[in-house]
Amino acid sequence: MIEAVGLTKRYGAKTAVYNLSFQVRPGTVTGFLGPNGSGKSTTMRMILGLDQPTTGQVTIGGYPYRKLPNAPRQVGALLDAKAVHGGRHARNHLLCLAQLSGIPARRVDEVLGVVGLQEVAKKRSKGFSLGMGQRLGIAAALLGDPQVLLFDEPVNGLDPEGILWVRNLMKSLAAEGRTVFVSSHLMSEMALTAEHLIVIGRGQLLADMSVKDFISHNSADFARVRTPEGDVQQREKLSAALSEAGGQVMPEQDGALRVTGLPLPRISDLAHDADVRVWELSPHQASLEEAYMRMTQGAVDYRSTVDQRAGLQQQLPPGAMPQQQMPVPGQGQPGWYAPPPPQQGGQPFAMPQGAPQGAPGAPGAPQGPPPGTPNPYAAAPPQAPASAPAPDMTKRDSEDPR
């Protein structure tokens, strides 16, 4: 178990980490999230005793790292994949680390096999790609078969197969009862790997909770309701009925309604009572990525600005019209990360959805449109509208890793 109490680190005038207290428990993968420069690596370094905290302390199993008996057998860490002597070949790199803690050379070959680097064991690490470097770093962390593992951005530079492998490795290490602490700035990755989250921004604790709690605390569940196109009356009627029943209704760009505060079956009932036909009734959940971005929005240190190209623009040929500057999303637009209302399809990020609220059958049962009205499923056979969305929803449910 890793325990930090009031951890603070100042570099001159800059405070990298401020009053950070948290616990990392064994048996689960704990994700350590924060934007660039939020103090993740500094915290990792303090856990490993590389940096001395200005105030506060952090212990592993009750000991400060520098006092930990036989540290390499208890703690394994991957801090920086490129932190190896490039002229030394992979096997010797691991061998010198193994000898430090009295680990037999046999173990070196074992971990080389675990990370899939046997082929290049006798190659100088200078020529390694970032992904191979990460694998070498992970091998070093696994050497002592430690109970506590720290990984700083382990999936950086890995290919999809490698990312999947790291994800499963972390989970299996945690399942063996080890303490696994993984930092990342990618919420989507952590959502798949971690069970518990510690989120920091500007060196301060923003959240310390399970992934499940994080989702329910930070994501606004809502329902999308669409009434037949062109029938404003019906829409307003439903809108009034829903508001009356205690829901918050917001119109969306495409004419649909975004409803919060009412479960899906209740919306369906209300629509039925109001005698309003519904073309779409679907559950939505802000993705973890959105929740994370909203949370850390105020704590992002490095934000991009619009590239002004002052004095750099090429001279236009005489008579030519200056080109219209198209705004680039995310550049120079503070608050861009605030979750946008979902567009058609309502899934701005390719994220697995949490268990949708409400009965699973409810969203997949739009009333069939009367013949003659233009409908989005026109090409499909008549029965299709009723059934087509349903399998789609259930499929997504069954694919949900949780």
Next chain:
Amino acid sequence: MAATQVLKSEWTKIRSVSSTVWTLGLALVVTVGLGLLISILAKNDYDSLNAQDRRVFDPTFTSFAGTSLGQLAMIVFGVLVVSNEYSTGMIRTSLSAVPQRATFMASKVAVATLLALVVGLVTSFISFFLGQAMLGEHKALISDPGVLRAVIGGGLYMTLIAMFSMGVAMMLRSPMLSLGILMPFFFLISSILGNVSATKKIGRFLPDQAGSKIMQVKTPLDDDSPYGPWGGLAIMVLWVVVALIGGYALLKKRDA
């Protein structure tokens, strides 16, 4: 953890990088080669020396003439052994494996020193015997008074130069900075300070000026230094101790 484990690991580290072979090999080749060359020149030049110069002609010290250049390779060895940990970032991996700074540093210095000592002594003996072979009838014998001391001293001198460089590199961390200071200092500045009459009194207390006294068998004419060969070596050891203590203090205090 047992210090032997750390020693073993440091040995793996030092033998598995090619810079070790290059720097130590260069130290040997340059020292021996240049000593050989100067010995040949000295023999041919001997007849033109006046009586006084002939009296203080020091065949042993002549065969060590290559040390002034060969020591630069030793400096590079000492600097790289320490600073490549910093320049590659390996130091963070090393220190998270050996959280005890004292054990880490002592082992690193011990292994590198032992290696430097072996190479230094081998270099010294080869330089001596090859140089004497070139000097013909003017040669000194290993059994002559003070000669064995000078030959072993030559090896010690090389070792201490490497140790001093390790201490400095531990303080400065950057290989470029360390080499940029140590190389010109030992190649130019120190010998200028030690030979210009105005600065001589201070210059002769510099590590290389004091330490190289151990390689002399006959005292040069204008030498009025207040210390003998062992005294000079002791001054050099003092420098080394100060550099290593400084390096340790900073290693312990600083964030890695």
